[in-house]
Amino acid sequence: MAEAISAFWTQYGDLLLVGLRDTLVMTFVSTFFAYVIGLPLGVLVNITQPHGIWPRKWVNRVLGWIINVGRSLPFIILMIAVMGFTKLLVGTKIGVRGAIPPLVISAAPFIARMVETSLAEVDAGVVEAAQSMGASVPQIVKKVYLPEAKPSLILGASISLITILGYTAIAGAIGSGGLGDLAVRYGYQRYIPSMLWTTVILIIVLVQIIQTLFSWLSTKVDKRLR
């Protein structure tokens, strides 16, 4: 048994390590940029609604519509649809670099909704209190909404990361690299079950680590729980 594992590792170890690294890079870099777009978008959608702190009916409708369109497209279709744009932006349609733009475009609207929901959980009374003290709209966002929603935003980030991790596996099917790519090429096309299951187990372990870490962090920062 030990011999078999050793032989497997000699043959595929480097491949798996590169795949793992690519998956991690795609997941974290894409999530980061998706938040750069999705966080402000989610905040805007929340504050511009009719009873928000900055009601703007049409801004709200247009943003809501964009987010819904973005979320309606299946990732694999979106990835192909934006290939021209990807090539323009990062110079290639494939590999880790080529996967990041479609991952960001696909995840940002999803993240915007997550952020919107997290902010909606903030007690309206606390927001009203801040308004009664003469807080401006940016001050309320920065000093009330985001800090008060922090535990929920952190939990949301774990869901976003895990979702994007799933997307990277799909991206692997059209040549992006990473564990998904290994699973398709070695596990499916060449039918090497050990490779298939190893990649699956690695992804499961990653998901567990992300979820545990972020749940712990969310509890740790939440001052309501003491």
Added chain:
Amino acid sequence: MSQPIIQIQHLNKTFGEGPTAVHALDDINLEIMAGEIFGIIGLSGAGKSTLVRCMNLLERPTAGTVLFNGQDITKFKTKELRDARHSISMIFQSFNLLMQRTALDNICFPLELIGVRRAQAVEKARELLKIVGLEDKEKAYPAQMSGGQKQRVAIARALATDPKVLLCDEATSALDPNTTLSILALLKQLNQDLGVTVVVITHQMNVIEEICHRVAILDGGVVAEQGAVADIFADPKTAIGRQLVYPNGVQIDKLPPAHVIRVAFNGGSSYEPLIASLAIDLGIKANILGADTRNIEGKAFGTMLLGLPDSQAEAARAIEYIRSQPNVTVEEVPDHG
């Protein structure tokens, strides 16, 4: 004589439009004097929370003016209004503290908003924690504090910007009776020590009698009556006034069929001599159906429901006799008999 600090003139507030519109406030006129504790009382749905929210424009009135220090704040631009709100603080029934901040940082919050340096803000916050009696709770989070402690932090937070007015929206309604009294004592002390004008919104008459100088009774979006607390207690003129002053009052239709009168003692007289002298002087036996005394600003105010004999003549004589006594007012309870 003090100046009015908040003047509300012909204030109207309507929610919604057309046939489903709700008229929450209808032609409200009020003057709140600098340095007083003014109470606004009413039953649920009377419009009192809407009224207090019109005083700092958390709620925009549909019509009418709200003057703060003589200036119409409904005409203010966003920036001017935000500045004015530093002078009109508010506390709430549910405290509304930032749950992710310590007591100290909650009090620093309004100071951060106006750009006070951190060290200075902390110093001010510590001072205020001392005033509200929580100097040892500096690092505590709201979740670790009791309701009364949370409201004390909220009061300290409201005072951080040295406001002229403190609006209290049902500030004691979520607290137990003892905590309510301690919070009311704190408000009274702050009113005396700092001279801050306090506006108290409540549905509890004991809150009014405990700390207010003047009171307005709100009913169905209109001011039913207003005046000095002592006067309203001694002699409520309206049905809603009587209902609030005597919440557990005798239900008139359950009384025996006789003439029923309400007698009010304005400051200090006791019941027995009147009842006794009524019997001795006129030979009329009055039946005490209910009585209540309250202590308002150190003076005793009492009211009593008396049942008089069936005979029209005897009842009239008794009423006339009581009316001739000093410091006593009398009225027939009309919806009876």
